[in-house]
Amino acid sequence: MTSDPAAAATGSVAADHAGPDGESADAPTTDAELVDAATLPGVPDEFQRLWTPHRMAYISAGREPMEKNCPFCAAPDKSDEEGLIVARGTTAYVLLNLFPYNSGHLLVCPYRHIATYDQATDEEVAEIGALTQRGMRVLRAVSRCDGFNLGMNQGAIAGAGVDAHLHQHIVPRWASDANFFPIIAKTKALPQLLGDVRRTVAESWDA
Numbered sequence: 001m002t003s004d005p006a007a008a009a010t011g012s013v014a015a016d017h018a019g020p021d022g023e024s025a026d027a028p029t030t031d032a033e034l035v036d037a038a039t040l041p042g043v044p045d046e047f048q049r050l051w052t053p054h055r056m057a058y059i060s061a062g063r064e065p066m067e068k069n070c071p072f073c074a075a076p077d078k079s080d081e082e083g084l085i086v087a088r089g090t091t092a093y094v095l096l097n098l099f100p101y102n103s104g105h106l107l108v109c110p111y112r113h114i115a116t117y118d119q120a121t122d123e124e125v126a127e128i129g130a131l132t133q134r135g136m137r138v139l140r141a142v143s144r145c146d147g148f149n150l151g152m153n154q155g156a157i158a159g160a161g162v163d164a165h166l167h168q169h170i171v172p173r174w175a176s177d178a179n180f181f182p183i184i185a186k187t188k189a190l191p192q193l194l195g196d197v198r199r200t201v202a203e204s205w206d207a
Helices: 005-016 053-061 071-077 122-143 180-185 194-205
Strands: 085-088 092-096 106-110 147-151 168-173
Touching: 071 085, 071 092, 071 106, 085 122, 085 194, 092 122, 092 194, 106 122, 122 147, 122 168, 122 194
Parallel strands: none
Antiparallel strands: 085 092, 092 106, 106 168, 147 168
16 A cells, blocks of 8 residues: 555546556546656746747748738728727728837828828828827826827838838827836837727727
8 A cells, every 4th residue: 555645646546547457548637747847858048938929920921921911901901809990080090009119009090001191191191190189188098198109100211110001100108118128128018918908999089
């Protein structure tokens, strides 16, 4: 008779699941069968890993997919939830940035596929401005931000991530949102998921 409680428990499970000929049948997984991660292959180092499986779309395509398919032309054809859209206007619309600098980072885009601000019509300029103002008011109400960064990067040389489709950035700022983390680790800590932010902003847009 064993004096090891763990062995006794494992033996009991095996006995309970023995076949009619005395041989063990398939038994449920027990704690004794769990694998310790420390025993898996690999060499530990000082780096932390931030897993970003959504970037596989870029790797699988062999290049940034926006070079072939404009995300700002595709978004309006999706549902608001899938396209991260918070408001739709007549000539322009508002959506969340998929890669936000801060929670609530909005983009205001014309529906038309134009690259620079000087190509926008008077109607598009007026609505982009009105949507930008509304976005600022909503973000201030729902997130109590202390200020904003507004801007348009015109062309790849000026830092535009999607240089073929005009978009205005609205980045909410807080007094305590700048720290060493983005500088040292090239990482932004974002307290809210995109879906939760989109729902909060969208619900408050016409309130």
